[in-house]
Amino acid sequence: MARIEIEHLTKMFGSRIALEDVSLSLEKGQIVGLLGPNGSGKTTLIKTLNGLLTPTHGSVRINDMTPGVETKKRVAYLPDRTALPEHMTTLQLMELYADFFADFDRQKAEAMAEDLGIDFNQTLKKMSKGTKEKLQLILVMARKADVYLLDEPIGGVDPATRDYILKTIISNYNEDAVVVISTHLISDIESVLDDVVFIKDGKLVLHKTAEQIREEDGKSVDQLFREVFRC
Amino acid sequence: MEWFFKNGIPIYTQIIDEMTMRIASGAYAPGDKLPSVRELAMDAGVNPNTMQKAMAEMERRGLVFSERTSGRFVTQDENVLRKLHEDLARTYLSELTEKLQKIGMDRDEIRNVVDSWLAEDNQEV
Amino acid sequence: MLGKLLKYEIPALGRKLIPLYIAWLVASVLLGFAVGETVAKPEIFVVISALIYSMVTAAVVVMAVILVVQRYRQSLLGDEGYFNMVLPVTSLEHIANKTISALIWVVISVVAAALSGLLIALSSGALSFRELFSMDMWAEILKGLDLGGVAISIEFIILALLSAAKSILAIYAALTIGHQVSRRVWLASIGAYIGFMICESFVGWVAMLISGNMESLMMNGPFASQSFMAISFATTILLGAAYFFLCNYFIGKRLNLD
Numbered sequence: 001m002a003r004i005e006i007e008h009l010t011k012m013f014g015s016r017i018a019l020e021d022v023s024l025s026l027e028k029g030q031i032v033g034l035l036g037p038n039g040s041g042k043t044t045l046i047k048t049l050n051g052l053l054t055p056t057h058g059s060v061r062i063n064d065m066t067p068g069v070e071t072k073k074r075v076a077y078l079p080d081r082t083a084l085p086e087h088m089t090t091l092q093l094m095e096l097y098a099d100f101f102a103d104f105d106r107q108k109a110e111a112m113a114e115d116l117g118i119d120f121n122q123t124l125k126k127m128s129k130g131t132k133e134k135l136q137l138i139l140v141m142a143r144k145a146d147v148y149l150l151d152e153p154i155g156g157v158d159p160a161t162r163d164y165i166l167k168t169i170i171s172n173y174n175e176d177a178v179v180v181i182s183t184h185l186i187s188d189i190e191s192v193l194d195d196v197v198f199i200k201d202g203k204l205v206l207h208k209t210a211e212q213i214r215e216e217d218g219k220s221v222d223q224l225f226r227e228v229f230r231c
Numbered sequence: 232m233e234w235f236f237k238n239g240i241p242i243y244t245q246i247i248d249e250m251t252m253r254i255a256s257g258a259y260a261p262g263d264k265l266p267s268v269r270e271l272a273m274d275a276g277v278n279p280n281t282m283q284k285a286m287a288e289m290e291r292r293g294l295v296f297s298e299r300t301s302g303r304f305v306t307q308d309e310n311v312l313r314k315l316h317e318d319l320a321r322t323y324l325s326e327l328t329e330k331l332q333k334i335g336m337d338r339d340e341i342r343n344v345v346d347s348w349l350a351e352d353n354q355e356v
Numbered sequence: 357m358l359g360k361l362l363k364y365e366i367p368a369l370g371r372k373l374i375p376l377y378i379a380w381l382v383a384s385v386l387l388g389f390a391v392g393e394t395v396a397k398p399e400i401f402v403v404i405s406a407l408i409y410s411m412v413t414a415a416v417v418v419m420a421v422i423l424v425v426q427r428y429r430q431s432l433l434g435d436e437g438y439f440n441m442v443l444p445v446t447s448l449e450h451i452a453n454k455t456i457s458a459l460i461w462v463v464i465s466v467v468a469a470a471l472s473g474l475l476i477a478l479s480s481g482a483l484s485f486r487e488l489f490s491m492d493m494w495a496e497i498l499k500g501l502d503l504g505g506v507a508i509s510i511e512f513i514i515l516a517l518l519s520a521a522k523s524i525l526a527i528y529a530a531l532t533i534g535h536q537v538s539r540r541v542w543l544a545s546i547g548a549y550i551g552f553m554i555c556e557s558f559v560g561w562v563a564m565l566i567s568g569n570m571e572s573l574m575m576n577g578p579f580a581s582q583s584f585m586a587i588s589f590a591t592t593i594l595l596g597a598a599y600f601f602l603c604n605y606f607i608g609k610r611l612n613l614d
Contacts, residue, residue, distance in 0.1 A: 083438035
């Protein structure tokens, strides 16, 4: 049974088509890159997976269930914006996560925070953008979820942080989980990806493994991306 | 240790090449215990599945072997190691001769050039 | 999970309201002192204290309303929704959480208002501490209010609470519908709220007709009429449930977070 099963998913906002007839099956043990330019529908797709959006047509299933309380227990989501209460400190946020997510590994989170030199008593509001992103990533990765949805995890951070984030994703790898990384910064992460999905104007235009692309097309994923999405 | 991957070639292939080199050069000595797949993947910045696939191939080639509970080790089989060095040497030699032939040298000229090169570098070799 | 939600929601409101309550109580003492007759003071002092008091009172009321609206809108339908709506919590629990927390602080506000009045009376000298703790005075007051007995008073309090909950839910439903139907969320929400109020008066009017109780009401006052109470309970609960259902439907089954 695939961890994530998307069938003929269409999402419209009024008359605007954000996703059109997308069908996709993602197995556990995979790190999947959801790649496309800004506005192509990647975030929309992720939001239907975590229940923040309802499909207009078609269906989305996680562990063979429609998004709801049961799937939310098993899905860890890193949004592309700061969604946590800004007045809370690092410690309070860990408490918050521990309260609501049974699979949250508090010790792991604290260890990672120490690694990154994050102040346990600083409020989110006072942190720099880079530190905020690191903290949010730590909270998500310290969960033992079945599905990880990371929306632009390496977007606005410096290269050293980017490296740490990728290393964390690798070291967190768990053959029962599926990790979906949505990004438009391909060359930085392509060596980490198993599967690659290209989304263009709300449609699925490619689903291959990264190695297949390198072997069959003789290109890096980044190079193929530039071709496919040439302006 | 730094990993550097080229575009357009499967990463798994490049990992095998790099690991083979490390064994041939003695960076991983015969009998050494290798880091876990996860550690190697983190170090190289690659997907653990890819690293696992590469290590499985290394095992199939006899360059490493795994002991069920203790992990993966570099082979101590002298025959395998000798063959490895020989194969690598042949690959490099074939590249060298091909290049020298391309610039118009015949076999005798090649032999002479190699001999005088080695003679010059005598102190360093 | 509802307990855990409340654990975070109640203090979130308190953080903003408690400082205002403290200011309110201080302003009350000040005002009482200003209007009291024990010590002579310049007129200007009275004016200023009265001004401060009204401003703080207004601030409490305004803040309470703003908070009720903001806490719902922002944390469920705004950026914080990206966190709150992926928690393994049902929409029912979310709505109950917001409603209960808001209600608790409404009650606390009423208590604070009473305290404020009391402090004014005490610090102005109109009331002495001894009188405060004497049962006779309180008995007098209760008789004066003509509440018709303990049972009726309790009914009235429960009705008041239900009514407050209903009003809070009306705001939530208006926000939910506004968010759902239009890009101009505030405009649509206000429109929805007005629509709801119109419906409510209509419902009230129909209820009156059905019970045929107009005259009895005029003659005996609300507390004497048992059927008036019954009708009020019924309509309040009905409306409250309708609003709750609206919120739950859209947030549970039709969520579309921008």
